[in-house]
Amino acid sequence: MNRSFSWWLQLAVTLLTAAFLIVPAIQSILAGLTVSYFRGLSSGLTLKWITRVWELYADSIFLSLWLAVSCLVVTLVIGVPAAYALARNPGRLSRVLEEFISLPLAVPGLALALALLQLYGTVTGFRTSWTFILVGHVLYTLPFMVRSVLAVLMAMDFKTLEESAATLGATAPTRFWTIIVPNAMPGILAGALTVVTLSIGEFNLTWMLHTPYLKTLPVGLADSYASMRLEVASAYTLIFFVMIVPLLMAMQWATARAQRIAQ
Amino acid sequence: MTSRTFVAACLVPLAAFTLAFLALPLVRLLQGSVETEAGWAIYLQILQKPRYLETLVNTVLVSLAVSVTALLISTVAGVFLARNRFFGRGLLLSILTLPLAFPGVVVGFMIILLGGRQGLFNQLLPGHVVFAYSLTGLFLGYLYFSIPRVLLTVMAAVEKLDPALEEAARTLGASPLRVVVDVILPGLAPSLVAAGAIAFATAMGAFGTAFTLATNIDVLPMVIYTEFTLSANIAMASALSVLLGLVTWVLLLAARSFTGTTVAAGG
Numbered sequence: 001m002n003r004s005f006s007w008w009l010q011l012a013v014t015l016l017t018a019a020f021l022i023v024p025a026i027q028s029i030l031a032g033l034t035v036s037y038f039r040g041l042s043s044g045l046t047l048k049w050i051t052r053v054w055e056l057y058a059d060s061i062f063l064s065l066w067l068a069v070s071c072l073v074v075t076l077v078i079g080v081p082a083a084y085a086l087a088r089n090p091g092r093l094s095r096v097l098e099e100f101i102s103l104p105l106a107v108p109g110l111a112l113a114l115a116l117l118q119l120y121g122t123v124t125g126f127r128t129s130w131t132f133i134l135v136g137h138v139l140y141t142l143p144f145m146v147r148s149v150l151a152v153l154m155a156m157d158f159k160t161l162e163e164s165a166a167t168l169g170a171t172a173p174t175r176f177w178t179i180i181v182p183n184a185m186p187g188i189l190a191g192a193l194t195v196v197t198l199s200i201g202e203f204n205l206t207w208m209l210h211t212p213y214l215k216t217l218p219v220g221l222a223d224s225y226a227s228m229r230l231e232v233a234s235a236y237t238l239i240f241f242v243m244i245v246p247l248l249m250a251m252q253w254a255t256a257r258a259q260r261i262a263q
Numbered sequence: 264m265t266s267r268t269f270v271a272a273c274l275v276p277l278a279a280f281t282l283a284f285l286a287l288p289l290v291r292l293l294q295g296s297v298e299t300e301a302g303w304a305i306y307l308q309i310l311q312k313p314r315y316l317e318t319l320v321n322t323v324l325v326s327l328a329v330s331v332t333a334l335l336i337s338t339v340a341g342v343f344l345a346r347n348r349f350f351g352r353g354l355l356l357s358i359l360t361l362p363l364a365f366p367g368v369v370v371g372f373m374i375i376l377l378g379g380r381q382g383l384f385n386q387l388l389p390g391h392v393v394f395a396y397s398l399t400g401l402f403l404g405y406l407y408f409s410i411p412r413v414l415l416t417v418m419a420a421v422e423k424l425d426p427a428l429e430e431a432a433r434t435l436g437a438s439p440l441r442v443v444v445d446v447i448l449p450g451l452a453p454s455l456v457a458a459g460a461i462a463f464a465t466a467m468g469a470f471g472t473a474f475t476l477a478t479n480i481d482v483l484p485m486v487i488y489t490e491f492t493l494s495a496n497i498a499m500a501s502a503l504s505v506l507l508g509l510v511t512w513v514l515l516l517a518a519r520s521f522t523g524t525t526v527a528a529g530g
Contacts, residue, residue: 010343018358024373081273088270106512108468110484111504115288118295135284172269203366203471222368225475248364
């Protein structure tokens with residue numbers, strides 16, 4: 001097949017860009033598994049650095065997982081009913097509310113953290129507990145859950161389904177559980193995967209909200225980049241990749257699926 | 264329970280959470296910014312003190328440069344990937360969207376691996392090639408997390424373009440370049456503007472990357488951080504946060520009115 005010069009040029013730009021993004025990631029995977037990064041791969045492969053990371057940072061990894069699960073539960077409890085209420089009353093007021101809860105997507109995490117710290121920083125029991133970080137994570141991920149569920153609900157005729165159920169005697173809560181939740185499932189799944197992925201990787205808010213006893217995975221990463229040898233920092237990054245990449249892929253799959261349904 | 268009360272009850276958790284942890288803290292932030300003797304004049308001080316003004320200009324310039332570069336690269340790659348099917352395309356696409364889930368700190372570390380003291384370039388090239396901790400490093404780091412975001416927006420827009428228009432232009436004798444300039448780019452324009460605004464706003468608010476690279480270049484989020492933690496100048500940190508938040512919010516609002524997409528402004 002004859003390809004034009006511009007085709008090859010476009011391919012070159014695409015490949016160079018991909019190289020820019022993937023080469024350092026591969027470097028960090030290799031560095032995390034080699035005996036000495038300075039001497040290169042010839043120094044041999046080892047799991048020593050991974051074990052070292054586990055000794056140093058296992059608590060951070062578990063805290064992040066715990067936070068992600070808690071964040072998911074809270075965003076489900078708050079977000080799914082809220083999306084339903086917003087879908088039931090699509091009006092200017094709902095638009096404004098949706099816009100307002102989406103502020104944390106636009107306003108940098110640092111600014112939000114500063115706002116939270118100034119209002120609640122002196123409430124000691126709250127400030128020093130993991131729930132303070134949880135609040136930040138929910139703030140940041142909630143709009144994704146609400147929007148994801150809302151998009152699926154808006155695309156279907158749930159009112160007719162609800163009316164049929166109502167004429168058969170189903171109460172409002174029954175209709176929510178048996179009609180809204182099952183039908184909104186693709187949106188809930190996409191929202192849930194987004195919430196977990198973002199929560200595990202959240203740094204900007206968490207860095208300001210965390211205490212020395214409550215370091216999440218990304219906070220630990222920043223710590224290792226600043227104070228550990230390159231192999232340990234790389235091994236820790238490798239562990240993060242292993243956790244986040246499958247989540248990202250699942251999230252992209254679920255979001256694409258939910259969008260197909262919402263169209 | 265009537266249907267109406269149930270629907271209203273569905274909104275209660277959201278309303279309570281948003282009021283307590285978003286609305287009130289934001290009010291407190293604004294209040295905190297005007298608590299000193301300077302009052303509202305503190306916002307004037309941002310423009311008067313060279314340190315803050317310089318930071319502001321630096322941040323805007325870096326973000327602008329990153330947005331334009333990310334737009335150029337991602338449009339080429341995005342149009343290419345959307346219009347061609349070849350072996351390895353799926354893998355390329357995965358690689359190009361992978362950094363979406365990377366926090367800013369990890370992006371900073373990626374740049375250190377490329378251009379740090381033990382970095383790839385310093386090992387491969389003769390002489391001392393270290394750029395991670397400079398303006399170049401910051402620029403590359405911001406570019407690293409901007410490319411996937413812009414690429415996804417561009418690709419979504421390309422898929423909505425009607426290929427028949429391009430074919431029509433081609434049968435009428437337009438050169439490939441003319442097709443790009445007269446058909447593809449005008450069709451993509453709204454999405455490109457939106458993607459640029461998203462990239463700009465994300466770069467303006469990026470903290471993790473600058474934090475990891477620990478550059479000497481003052482960008483707004485780093486100055487907010489140092490004002491708050493080191494100088495304990497809470498009023499100025501709050502005022503700068505309010506300013507930064509307003510700028511990024513207005514930009515993203517404008518971007519969304521163009522396309523209707525939402526991308527998280529992390530980094």
